[in-house]
Amino acid sequence: MDLELTDDQELFAETTAKFLERTCPLPTVREWAEKEPAGFPGAWWRQGAELGWTSLLVPEDQGGGSVSGHGLLDLTLVAEETGRWVSPGPLVPTNLVAAALSEYGSGEQQSRYLPRLLTGEAIATWCLGEPGQSGLPTAITTEAVRQGADLVLTGRKGAVEAGAEAEFFVVAALVDGRPTQLLVDADAAGVSVARAEGIDLVRRFATVSFEGVVLPPEAVLGEVGGAAEQIERLFEVAVVLQCASMSGVIDRVLAFTLEYSFDRYSFGRPLASYQALKHRFADLKVWTEASLATAHAAARAVDNRSDKAFELVSVAKSYIGDKAPLILQDCVQLHGGIGVTWDHDLHLYIRRVVQDRALFGTPPDHRERVAQALHMEQPHGN
Amino acid sequence: MGIETADEGTEDIEEFRLRARSWLAANMPLLGGQTNSKLMAQDEMGIRARELQGILFEGGFAGLCFPKEYGGQGLSRAHQVAFTQESVPYEMPVHFNIPTFSILAPTLLDFGTEEQKLAHIPKIISGEELWVQFLSEPSGGSDLASLVTRATPDGDVFILNGSKIWSSGAFRADYALCLARTEWHVPKHRGITCFIVKIHQPGIEVQQIKMVNGANEFCQEFFDDVAIPAENVLGEVNDGWTVATRLLYHERDAVGGGSPYTSGISGGRGDHGTSRSELIELARVTGRTGDPRVRQLVAEARVNDLVGMHLIGRVTKGINSGKYSGPAGSMFRLYAATSSERHCDIALEIAGAGAGVWEEGDMAGQKAIEFLMRQGGSLGGGSNEMQRNIISERVLGMPREYAADKDRPFDEVRHNASPSRPT
Numbered sequence: 001m002d003l004e005l006t007d008d009q010e011l012f013a014e015t016t017a018k019f020l021e022r023t024c025p026l027p028t029v030r031e032w033a034e035k036e037p038a039g040f041p042g043a044w045w046r047q048g049a050e051l052g053w054t055s056l057l058v059p060e061d062q063g064g065g066s067v068s069g070h071g072l073l074d075l076t077l078v079a080e081e082t083g084r085w086v087s088p089g090p091l092v093p094t095n096l097v098a099a100a101l102s103e104y105g106s107g108e109q110q111s112r113y114l115p116r117l118l119t120g121e122a123i124a125t126w127c128l129g130e131p132g133q134s135g136l137p138t139a140i141t142t143e144a145v146r147q148g149a150d151l152v153l154t155g156r157k158g159a160v161e162a163g164a165e166a167e168f169f170v171v172a173a174l175v176d177g178r179p180t181q182l183l184v185d186a187d188a189a190g191v192s193v194a195r196a197e198g199i200d201l202v203r204r205f206a207t208v209s210f211e212g213v214v215l216p217p218e219a220v221l222g223e224v225g226g227a228a229e230q231i232e233r234l235f236e237v238a239v240v241l242q243c244a245s246m247s248g249v250i251d252r253v254l255a256f257t258l259e260y261s262f263d264r265y266s267f268g269r270p271l272a273s274y275q276a277l278k279h280r281f282a283d284l285k286v287w288t289e290a291s292l293a294t295a296h297a298a299a300r301a302v303d304n305r306s307d308k309a310f311e312l313v314s315v316a317k318s319y320i321g322d323k324a325p326l327i328l329q330d331c332v333q334l335h336g337g338i339g340v341t342w343d344h345d346l347h348l349y350i351r352r353v354v355q356d357r358a359l360f361g362t363p364p365d366h367r368e369r370v371a372q373a374l375h376m377e378q379p380h381g382n
Numbered sequence: 383m384g385i386e387t388a389d390e391g392t393e394d395i396e397e398f399r400l401r402a403r404s405w406l407a408a409n410m411p412l413l414g415g416q417t418n419s420k421l422m423a424q425d426e427m428g429i430r431a432r433e434l435q436g437i438l439f440e441g442g443f444a445g446l447c448f449p450k451e452y453g454g455q456g457l458s459r460a461h462q463v464a465f466t467q468e469s470v471p472y473e474m475p476v477h478f479n480i481p482t483f484s485i486l487a488p489t490l491l492d493f494g495t496e497e498q499k500l501a502h503i504p505k506i507i508s509g510e511e512l513w514v515q516f517l518s519e520p521s522g523g524s525d526l527a528s529l530v531t532r533a534t535p536d537g538d539v540f541i542l543n544g545s546k547i548w549s550s551g552a553f554r555a556d557y558a559l560c561l562a563r564t565e566w567h568v569p570k571h572r573g574i575t576c577f578i579v580k581i582h583q584p585g586i587e588v589q590q591i592k593m594v595n596g597a598n599e600f601c602q603e604f605f606d607d608v609a610i611p612a613e614n615v616l617g618e619v620n621d622g623w624t625v626a627t628r629l630l631y632h633e634r635d636a637v638g639g640g641s642p643y644t645s646g647i648s649g650g651r652g653d654h655g656t657s658r659s660e661l662i663e664l665a666r667v668t669g670r671t672g673d674p675r676v677r678q679l680v681a682e683a684r685v686n687d688l689v690g691m692h693l694i695g696r697v698t699k700g701i702n703s704g705k706y707s708g709p710a711g712s713m714f715r716l717y718a719a720t721s722s723e724r725h726c727d728i729a730l731e732i733a734g735a736g737a738g739v740w741e742e743g744d745m746a747g748q749k750a751i752e753f754l755m756r757q758g759g760s761l762g763g764g765s766n767e768m769q770r771n772i773i774s775e776r777v778l779g780m781p782r783e784y785a786a787d788k789d790r791p792f793d794e795v796r797h798n799a800s801p802s803r804p805t
Contacts, residue, residue, distance in 0.1 A: 003696060003699050003700050003703065003705055004699065258778060258780075261780075262780075270781070272780045272781055273780070273781040275771075275783060278770065278771070278774035278775070278778075278780050279767070279770040279771075279774065281773075281774050281778055281780065282716065282769070282770035282771075282773035282774045282777075282778070283716075283770070285713065285773055285774075285777060285778060286693075286713045286716050286717050286773065289693060289696065289697065289713055290689050290690070290692075290693040290717060292696065293689070293692040293693045293695065293696035293697075294688070294689045294692045294693075296692075296696070297692040297695070311688075312688065315684070315685045315688045315689065318681070318682070318685045319685050319686075319689045364678060367677070367678050367681035367682060367685065368674075368677060368678070368681065370681035370684050370685060371677035371678070371680060371681045374662060374680065374681070374684060376662055376665065376671045376672075376677055376680060377671055377672070378671070378672045
């Protein structure tokens with residue numbers, strides 16, 4: 001956890017942790033993953049919304065409210081806890097849409113979409129990348145063409161979290177080659193949703209297809225062609241939440257793996273007493289602390305809209321996206337054979353970080369962004 | 383200490399900053415020109431640092447956070463930060479920062495008698511005294527408390543015999559804090575005393591050690607019946623381990639960038655901006671800025687630098703707020719060392735074929751030579767293996783390693799002998 005929390009933030013994180021522990025400990029997470037189509041019961045998500053999970057990026061005068069005045073930092077506390085408990089629920093997509101509406105939406109768009117989102121009655125999601133593409137803001141290809149005053153949206157979006165549960169989407173598309181964000185209702189003519197498979201058993205993803213979906217000017221979020229900054233901003237928020245969640249995962253898994261090393265004996269002594277293993281734990285601890293430190297730094301940079309946010313977000317994703325799977329696989333090794341069984345919870349955590357690593361840019365994608373931030377020129381012809 | 387005792391009515395930071403800015407412009411030489419420290423001969427470096435420190439002292443800008451009674455300015459850390467920010471364009475006596483200002487002077491302030499403090503702190507601040515630490519010995523690196531340099535009481539002096547090693551720049555320094563064994567019939571930590579030792583005196587021979595990259599900054603010292611006055615004991619006789627522990631605490635603070643006593647920043651490696659631009663420059667001169675593999679490598683080095691910076695920030699805050707204990711500092715030591723190894727690998731990879739054979743002055747060749755010292759950071763100041771022991775045992779609470787010398791008198795424990803002086 002961040003070492004610089006206010007008392008209110010600590011209480012908020014603790015409340016969230018207790019709620020998750022009580023309502024969906026890992027056996028429940030597994031049960032819901034198997035039986036609940038969305039991965040969780042709707043009533044549970046509405047309880048989370050009551051705790052503030054959906055309101056943190058929305059100011060009070062729009063019906064939201066933060067704990068500390070820094071809503072994104074408060075939200076990373078929730079994300080970190082959901083990592084610790086491999087929780088289900090559309091925390092990331094719902095908050096991205098809430099932030100987009102709150103920051104870039106018209107009064108009409110806000111009053112139409114925000115209230116049900118904030119109470120947890122409605123779920124919404126962000127459609128950024130196309131299937132099989134990198135998930136970077138600059139990679140989008142889906143187009144919307146002008147037809148009189150309307151826009152006609154055609155294309156497919158992949159890795160859309162909670163796509164099948166969403167009532168409406170924010171869709172990133174190009175109009176005349178320039179980035180534009182569009183609000184699209186799930187029941188609009190031409191929209192179809194197909195569940196996608198994913199490595200995480202708990203969260204749900206879909207491919208969303210738009211076949212000539214006709215959208216009135218009121219569907220545009222912000223300006224036509226003027227959404228580059230908006231998309232980058234949402235992308236940074238998404239990566240910050242991923243990094244917080246992955247940090248929560250590794251912090252938790254390292255803690256129970258360490259505990260296991262004290263409890264497990266071989267040759268009459270605890271595993272924790274072997275120097276070869278102690279040194280591995282020391283490395284894992286350093287990587288975990290480094291991940292937490294960088295995740296928080298990136299969150300602060302995005303929260304206060306620092307000009308370092310672009311680079312720091314990618315630094316965090318590059319480091320944590322590389323290290324988290326590595327740390328978890330080493331924890332498997334430290335557990336021994338039990339670590340590769342279905343019944344042990346380790347694979348739930350590994351699935352979560354492998355998925356987070358892949359979405360919204362892989363570590364190599366983010367290193368390329370860092371290279372751009374360093375102004376390393378590309379020679380002509382490349 | 384100075385930071386806590388800053389006077390009421392201390393000069394406002396911004397007023398101080400403006401005053402410092404105009405003073406620096408009028409008095410300090412700008413960086414660049416012939417004064418590039420890399421090109422400067424080693425003995426010149428010490429002379430130059432003393433000169434520059436003297437200028438700061440004359441202008442009233444030396445020892446900003448040191449107490450006024452010992453020649454400092456008694457200002458706050460914020461004043462020092464402002465001064466360092468303003469000093470960036472100028473040539474500064476950064477050679478004084480580590481270990482003189484940030485490690486040895488604070489240890490003197492912690493344990494020194496009034497006479498000791500008055501004798502040395504003002505001269506340190508005025509640039510007359512450079513200090514080094516005489517800690518490690520050839521007989522053992524990681525197990526510092528097993529030192530075998532002996533100081534035998536003889537009337538009102540102690541007679542020092544033995545050898546110290548890895549003191550950086552001792553040949554140009556004036557004084558050292560030296561740990562020596564004064565009692566052999568007790569467990570190792572309880573028979574050590576810390577001495578203030580004048581370096582250039584009969585009986586002390588300082589030899590520079592030539593390293594694999596050709597540098598000869600590190601030294602070894604040989605002590606041959608050196609008489610140390612009893613009033614030069616720092617702290618109590620046989621309680622030198624308490625002093626050493628505090629000294630190592632200041633060292634962690636200094637390495638972590640937490641010391642209020644350093645002034646000015648150096649432009650060498652370890653300064654994140656420089657290590658980054660160095661690799662970009664290397665990619666540029668080898669014509670590979672557009673090579674996706676090279677872009678990945680340069681970015682990775684940048685990622686490691688920034689992550690390290692935030693790790694230091696997190697752990698330092700944790701220690702200062704009491705959420706983490708002192709040994710947590712080993713986490714950023716280990717991180718910095720492994721990250722520096724990786725940095726060397728990355729530089730070698732970007733250097734390409736030019737790291738094998740090069741034309742005079744090529745940057746790729748410089749990287750190849752730097753690669754020879756790849757393990758330097760993983761050995762100095764406690765090896766990575768020691769840091770991993772500390773982290774696992776004292777941060778994670780895992781069982782301690784078996785120690786054959788635990789609670790046993792030092793003279794009953796097997797240990798390495800002190801090397802004799804080369805003839």
